Amino acid sequence: MKSLKGIHHVSALTANAQDNLHFYTEILGMRLVKKTVNQDDTSVYHLFYADERGNPGTDLTFFEIPHAAKNREGTQSISQTALRVSSDETLNYWLERFVEYNVDNSGIQERYGRKVIDFKDFEDQRLQLISDETNSGVEGGIPWEKSPVPQEKGIIGLGPVRLSVPRPEKTHKVLTDVLGFQQHTTYQLNGDEVTVFSTGKGGTGAEVHVHATKDMPRERPGRGSVHHVAFRVESEEELLKWVTHIQSLGYMNSGFVERYYFRSLYFREPNGILFELATDGPGFEGDEPFEKLGENLALPPYFEDQREEIEAKLKPLETK
Template structure:
């Protein structure tokens, strides 16, 4: 039994319009689901991914309008890394990001930058047999497009505290000092720790990661929960999020983990050709639509401008 790499990474934004613009127009991802935070349905939950809305490509955001900028610290993910296929792709992105006013730092086969609210992002040239998870964009050729997540990096005071749970209950495979490979039959991803910054404790807010979710098959989901519980991880019950099922817990270094199922998927209630165009509420939340629509920031479908 193995987890299938990263399912999604969920972050916080204070400005949904700017967030949509950056992740769709600049980075070329597809807005695949426009919905609400099911724990606070007055708040957007926006999902950006590849063309199919695949697990492994999905970065998501809760919008808290006007939220102050946060800062990653101990027990928080500080960098999200996507795969690209070649050094030529890195050169493309170096130029594209510069043209969008985004500062970058290139080192060997990696390109580091931040989103408009300071979230640490990185592109890495990675050779892998994993299927590339690519979104269609009129300005970004498919052979240089983002190909899904490679991994996340977090801050930890003592990474050894996390090793028994990561390697035991969750089956993470050591991949270097304070680094692990999380690989299943179809896909994998990396989880790594760095020493925390001297700037002090982390501050949750805009531009920070809320949690990282790892992919589980539907059949193994309850068994994963039981393994985490047996290891002292204190998982939540299984929560039905309609598009997937979720279990949450904090690993010993403080990072909030989710185990999310590979399915049913985003096309269960939308035509795949029109993902992300309308505000979609899970059936249990449909009764709240009038109140929700009254408080959410109006967002135009990013793809509507392509035909213009």
């Protein structure tokens, strides 16, 4: 099998799709490239925010679960999602913007040799802006020119994803022996060790940081938590090879799953983190033209005969 190419997308939970839409499009300036439904529960939204056309490696997605309880942070979790920006200087722009919009943040810090800002959204989703100043790995995307954030300051994709786990050696083994990641150096975070892994071309768009937690209760997911992280597979042909590989190792898994915008495989590693392998294509323009991405409710063809019923259950979203 070919190496995984990097981070494909991260999917998180929100209790309020309208407020979520406001934060990620109006404050963070990402483009809503697909407004659809959770294919496992069509009564709720699945929103995709990304670069100008939802290129693989740029998608941060949210399942809406109305009335979801607040996330109780802890171990056995995807505990931070990074978003890439072009340079160290760009972080100064974001500090000013976060002050303007009262976004809770850490200020500019240095972590693993890069400038970062840790911050949270309105539901305490744990996020980070990371500078690509020194990045030489996976290329970023192109921010949407109609964003309220100037294009040269915009978010260009997903950065490293941090996993917090009580038995780090088990996650390390899955990343290296099963998924083919390479292990790099470590750094300290609040007195704990974090080990860095990368795949494909490496760099900010292809890293997983495994945080070895101590004496921490298990996370109780709710609004503000992350559901899963997906890694990039080049093609459907390659994905089928991965399905065979994962099944041969005895992992409980979903098998091949048709998501229309991409094809997927899901499985859990021993610390309970849900991993997805997802193909780079077909992408988001099969049912909407580039200029209209995200403007209307998009449904895969196998749900079209249920459109009237599905739309009746959804609260309309107000978009600018």
